[in-house]
Amino acid sequence: MFADVLVYGFIQSSALLLMAFGFSLVYGVSRLPNFAHGAIYVLTAFVAWALFNQVGLPYPVAAALAIAISGLLGVLIYYVVLRRVRGMEISEVIATYAIGLAVLESLRYAGFRGTSYALPALSDGVVFIFDVPVDHQRVWLTVLGFTMVGAIWLLTRYTKVGRALKGMAQDERAAMMLGIDSDRTAALAVGLGSMLAGVAALIIFPLGSLVVEEGYKVLIYAIAVCVVGGLGSWAGTVIAAFVLGYSQYITVFYGKPHFQMVVMLLAIIATLIVRPSGFFGKQKQLEERV
Amino acid sequence: MTGTNKEQRRKERIDRGIKVRSESLYAINSWEEISYLVAPRMLFIGFFLLMPFFLSHYPYWGRVGLSVGILALLSISFDFLANYVGLVSLGGAFFYGVGGYASALINTELGLPPLLSIPIATVVGSFICTAMLAPCLPLRGIYFAIVTLMYPLLMIRLIEALDIFGGTNGFRGIDGFGSIWIEQYGLVFGLLLALFGLRRFVNEDAGLVIRAVKDNDQSVRASGISVTWTKTKAVFLASLPGCFAGAYYIHMYSNVGISSFALDLSIMPIAATVIGGGGTLIGPVIGAVLLVPLSEFLRDFGSLRIVVYALVLTGFVVFRSDGLMNVISRKYQQFERWVKI
Numbered sequence: 001m002f003a004d005v006l007v008y009g010f011i012q013s014s015a016l017l018l019m020a021f022g023f024s025l026v027y028g029v030s031r032l033p034n035f036a037h038g039a040i041y042v043l044t045a046f047v048a049w050a051l052f053n054q055v056g057l058p059y060p061v062a063a064a065l066a067i068a069i070s071g072l073l074g075v076l077i078y079y080v081v082l083r084r085v086r087g088m089e090i091s092e093v094i095a096t097y098a099i100g101l102a103v104l105e106s107l108r109y110a111g112f113r114g115t116s117y118a119l120p121a122l123s124d125g126v127v128f129i130f131d132v133p134v135d136h137q138r139v140w141l142t143v144l145g146f147t148m149v150g151a152i153w154l155l156t157r158y159t160k161v162g163r164a165l166k167g168m169a170q171d172e173r174a175a176m177m178l179g180i181d182s183d184r185t186a187a188l189a190v191g192l193g194s195m196l197a198g199v200a201a202l203i204i205f206p207l208g209s210l211v212v213e214e215g216y217k218v219l220i221y222a223i224a225v226c227v228v229g230g231l232g233s234w235a236g237t238v239i240a241a242f243v244l245g246y247s248q249y250i251t252v253f254y255g256k257p258h259f260q261m262v263v264m265l266l267a268i269i270a271t272l273i274v275r276p277s278g279f280f281g282k283q284k285q286l287e288e289r290v
Numbered sequence: 291m292t293g294t295n296k297e298q299r300r301k302e303r304i305d306r307g308i309k310v311r312s313e314s315l316y317a318i319n320s321w322e323e324i325s326y327l328v329a330p331r332m333l334f335i336g337f338f339l340l341m342p343f344f345l346s347h348y349p350y351w352g353r354v355g356l357s358v359g360i361l362a363l364l365s366i367s368f369d370f371l372a373n374y375v376g377l378v379s380l381g382g383a384f385f386y387g388v389g390g391y392a393s394a395l396i397n398t399e400l401g402l403p404p405l406l407s408i409p410i411a412t413v414v415g416s417f418i419c420t421a422m423l424a425p426c427l428p429l430r431g432i433y434f435a436i437v438t439l440m441y442p443l444l445m446i447r448l449i450e451a452l453d454i455f456g457g458t459n460g461f462r463g464i465d466g467f468g469s470i471w472i473e474q475y476g477l478v479f480g481l482l483l484a485l486f487g488l489r490r491f492v493n494e495d496a497g498l499v500i501r502a503v504k505d506n507d508q509s510v511r512a513s514g515i516s517v518t519w520t521k522t523k524a525v526f527l528a529s530l531p532g533c534f535a536g537a538y539y540i541h542m543y544s545n546v547g548i549s550s551f552a553l554d555l556s557i558m559p560i561a562a563t564v565i566g567g568g569g570t571l572i573g574p575v576i577g578a579v580l581l582v583p584l585s586e587f588l589r590d591f592g593s594l595r596i597v598v599y600a601l602v603l604t605g606f607v608v609f610r611s612d613g614l615m616n617v618i619s620r621k622y623q624q625f626e627r628w629v630k631i
Contacts, residue, residue, distance in 0.1 A: 033432065080608075081604065081608050084608050084609075085607065085608060085611075089431055089432045090372075090378045090431065090432065090435060091607050091608075091611065093378075093380075093432060093435055094380075094560060094564075094603065094607050095603075095604050095607045095608055097380075098557070098599075098600040098601070098603045098604040098607070099600065099604055101553075101557065101596060101597075101599075101600040102596075102597045102600035102601050102604070105593040105594070105596040105597045105600070106593075106594070106597050108592075108593045109591070109592060109593045109594045109597065216553075220440070220443070223436060227436065256451055258447065258450050258451035259447075259451050261443075261447045262444065262447045262448060262451055265440045265443055265444040265447060266444065268436065268437065268440050269426070269437055269440055269441070269444065272426065272429060272433055272436065272437045273425045273426055273429075273437075276429055276433045
């Protein structure tokens, strides 16, 4: 019983971390709200599905192509839309949100619904952790999730590109003075965030079937993790993913599955009311409340 | 730059003489000035007063006309909050749903007729919305936008999870209006009242304070006025048209469900406002007049409707952010000419 909650709560939290990570990276590091995050997440999965089942490519190739396409889409969103409304936060939110809506609803219109769409798992089989049966895909999810977070953390800390991303977030003008191309770095951030969303989709979707609604859900989960953890804080994002993941799993375990979403929405609203910068955020208070 | 030896020109805009004259006492100088001021307003009011009359022969388009009114009310509410108070609310459906459920409960539980339950639900619903949004009001910019996006979603999930107010099915058996004339003119009356009431209000002293909150809240604070309390009052005013729209709609169709909190009800007012021109209050109504018939033509295409909306919205936000009404009023009040630099 207790081991169940412990193990599956951990997996749920890792899944949340994966879903939220791209959004958190783009918004936290580069201050670009990409509300099309959930749509890109779902789109990547469908592209991979189509390349694998319709075109007949081998799955690794299809997956790699799908991730590359989602990265390109992110860059495109930056150059066509975000660049023109840069600095007007509300326009950024509305425009990217509308694009996400357009993508998701076109997928729905194209007839992708029902349970007939599924992605293959990385490997089948079951392992026992603390006597709790866990299938391979969930183990992969946890391992890959943490590898990815670690890799991106190293990237932003030790490589030139990553430090350019951080520099942009801290002080855009100073970064430009040091020769960092503002547009290219921001496009890179959005592209990277979209690719992370794609990777997350390809790891998480094999656990269930492909549905369009997942896109809206992922966006809300990503916002929840990002808001609760605090923008621009790595430790915050990870801790928030675990707090929310466990509280979600516990509510589902002891209550109705309906409450899963209620937990997230209440967490967002409560955090924004009490501490808008999140529990580990590094924002100035006055920027967000009077 | 290629044409370096070509002469450089730019467009200059100058107010028309008649516009300058009609700003002062000379407005009543002659019929020309009077009609310059009154004609656009009369055209607008006349359009809405005559619309039910023409549409009464076509019941289907009569319904479409009512949808225009409903969307226009929601858009006015969004425009007022976003462009006069500086609170961008992505959750217009929250006002709508609360108004709808309030009116449905008043009608079915207390047995009051629609003509009483709608006004009561409008006021009571606005109080509920204001009370629930009050804790978020110190938030600024994007934070307020995110929190309001979550409110209608939370309502849907709560109603589903707790199985209150009829759960996922909602409830039926709500009284209709009985006569299409009451139905049509009640909405037109509400719309014109909301529109011209708010237009007048934003130029009064209390309206100036509210606009100051948008432009510079620190100066409002320095004047010894509470920013949050001012915002609370503004949110109450913005909830009124939103709740009225929700309450009216459920009496038109005699049922209410969780679709009252649906996402497209939050998106469509934003699209109407951005297309019509934000910050004018009239613009959102024009946006609604254009968008609703468009969506009727797209009805057969199901969710493609939302795709079209979303793309039009993105296009306007990115490329034409001033909207139709601002362009029209510029053409009406100013003339343009090319001048050499």
